[in-house]
Amino acid sequence: MFAEKVIELIKEVDRNPDTIDQYNDEKIRQIIEEMHLLFKLNMNDANATTENRSLWTTVQVRHSALERNKRCILAYLYNRMKKIKTLRWEFGAVLPPDIRELLSDDEYQWFSKYSGNLALYMRSLGQDIGYSGIDLTENLKPPKSLFIEVLCVVDYGKLELEDGDVVMLKKNSRHYLPTSECQTLIRQGILKQIM
């Protein structure tokens, strides 16, 4: 049957909505190969339609299969792009190596461009009135208190606070920190809020 391989790709995206899988280079290559084969068969049959008019119908069937393959591959890419955007918002502009390697080189390039465009936009915010931009990845939840107690989950190192104090974030250490200054670290899974 036509365009079956490409459905495996689509199911891959559908299966794991909250994580991103390794880019499936090999399958994409195979699908594009299938498309070239269908296209070649169509070229040949299209030239033969003068002798056998009913071949034209066959050409149309293959054409539909070509369109279907195209649509599914683009949907695969597009849905990965949506996930890659989420990576930018959640991990930040620098991806951990194990996440980075799940993306193809082209996808990583797209990630960098997306990240750059976003940075440019965020820097432009409030520029007219002397701001140096606003980081929209912060202030994700309504504030409840100015300070919160946190537990450090990994050995992170030094964190310099706005008032100049330096805190040493070591695994299993507890801290009482300004909420605004540890939100990002909590999102990235480095700190955990203690309730």
Add this chain to the structure above:
Amino acid sequence: MVINCQSLIQNLKINNRIFPKQKQMSTENSGYLSITDILVTTEKVPCKFLHDLPKMGFLDPSAADVDLKAGCSVEIPLWLAESLYSRRPPLVSVELPKIYKESYREILNADACAVDLHKLGQHFYELGCYVAKHDIKSEVAATLNNTYRQRFRMLLAASMSSDSINTMQPLSASERIQAADASNTERSFLTWLQRGDTPLTTANMVANHRKRKRAEMEML
């Protein structure tokens, strides 16, 4: 303190301006990139070929011929059926899958809640919307509508129940998503009510990748 933001006033005035009517597409988005629509259109529907199809014999697994002959009936994916049907003249006639046929319509119209759509029609509504036009008596459309309206109380029940496995069981794929969304709403309300404060948490994808990594490590 006097702030000079002249444009502020203009902006307040904008609120009173009549905005020009925009031209908008009146239909739902085409869903070209929609994973759900792609999966729905992968479902097979019975079709009768109205023309010979040279070299397409493989579409019919029961036939050994190289060519597909006009008049034979084959189950093909919906995307192909839709495409062949839309040609002028149509290359196929599409028949209704059994869940949309009269015998099932009667059961559904009598008591839609008794039907296990998970088993009988994962994409009952979505597929139904595509095939409704092939129903000469146009009763499929009414059945879809009626079924959904009757079964809405199952969604209500599933969203309220703590025993999610049993109540979710007979639901179609899209009904499951709606019931799951509704029970998420209920859960986040209860969490809000019971807890003094909602803690800041690790981002979703970050947490899930951590989890997956841990699972992979444990498997080694």
Add this chain to the structure above:
Amino acid sequence: MESTEELQFSDDEEEVTAETVLKTLQSAWQNERLSPEILPHQNDMVECMLGQIQHMERNINKLSKTDLRTSIHKMEISRIKFIICNYLKTRLNKIEKYCIPILNQERQRIETDTNYLTPSEYKYAQEYVLNMENHMKNVVLNKMPGNMQVFEMNKMAEHPNLQTHVFLKANETINGVVLEDLTGEDEEIDLEEGSQHILQYKPIADLLKNGKVTLL
């Protein structure tokens, strides 16, 4: 440390306080969160609030750390920052999702000076679509057979669902809102001041943009 004094305008009798601006911004945020399509931007409100925050932050630095006011002002600033960030981020999400139709409509709106996007948002949207197109071309489209290579802008476009149902409250009495019915029997309803409804977004889109209803 006074910030609530009236903002004055030389060419107009209208007086706008920071409090009013904050209220306007808050309802813009709420409506933006709840409407399917992108709404006209409120950049002046955002910038005015950012200015207020800046001013307030400078003043906080002059207070002693133990002054009761320090934590109160900081809390209020945090609250306003949340609104601003969430508002702008909500808009950005819509701009990304519906980038193609938004850009098409925005080009026409710019001509009549009724643009919905700020210049920065517009630039962002253009760059975003360009990156998307290039990515798809580089990765797959250019490798496909001849007539399959086209990036079909119309097919790729995702549209906001204007037929979606929304909850709203009428800020004033509005008579004769027409609810379209597929059977051809349109229904007309009146929205009395303060009344609440669930109905399709499309017939009330303009009312929302004119501030006559608020989404809930």
Add this chain to the structure above:
Amino acid sequence: MEPYEIEFIGENRIISITPNFTHDKIYLICGEFGPFRAGLPVNVPLWLAIMLKQKQKCHVIPPDWMDVEVLENIKEEEKRSRFFTKMPNEHYMVEAKLILGSAAEDVPNAPEIKTIIKDIWDIRMSKLRTSMDALMKTGGGYGRLDHLTMMEINSVKPLLPAAMDNLLRMQMKTKKTAPSLNLNSSTFSQSGSSQNT
């Protein structure tokens, strides 16, 4: 929206407190509050009241409706009426949760009040579910929901609007006059030729 976001909106409501400190007017962006005189009631936004309470700088004065008798009446009325009754406060749940959560000792009969408010909520929600089912049964595309509070409306999202959207979408897609949805509507053409059977 998330419940904590509705809470955030509700936190702008003004309530009364009795401060135990004295301070001049405080000029906030959302308005000016005070002067604060120890022992004298003063109005502040709910978020500020909770903050001061946590710093042990005030007592919260419970709103008039946060009273067993008043609430019992509301509860009876809610049970009796087919419609939703008007609540004394459009963010009653948020206000109750915050005040009873941080300043329970300032509210007489706090545990009972908590129970009655939850009862009222449950009665209203059950009424709401019945109305939703009725609305769907009649195939409605429109509903009027006076007196429902934002938190209550939020608790039927996305279920109710999504269900109404689904019904409408199915009607639109299966409408006979509507053009059929073509998945691959482009006609085949190759090297400029566009012949067809």
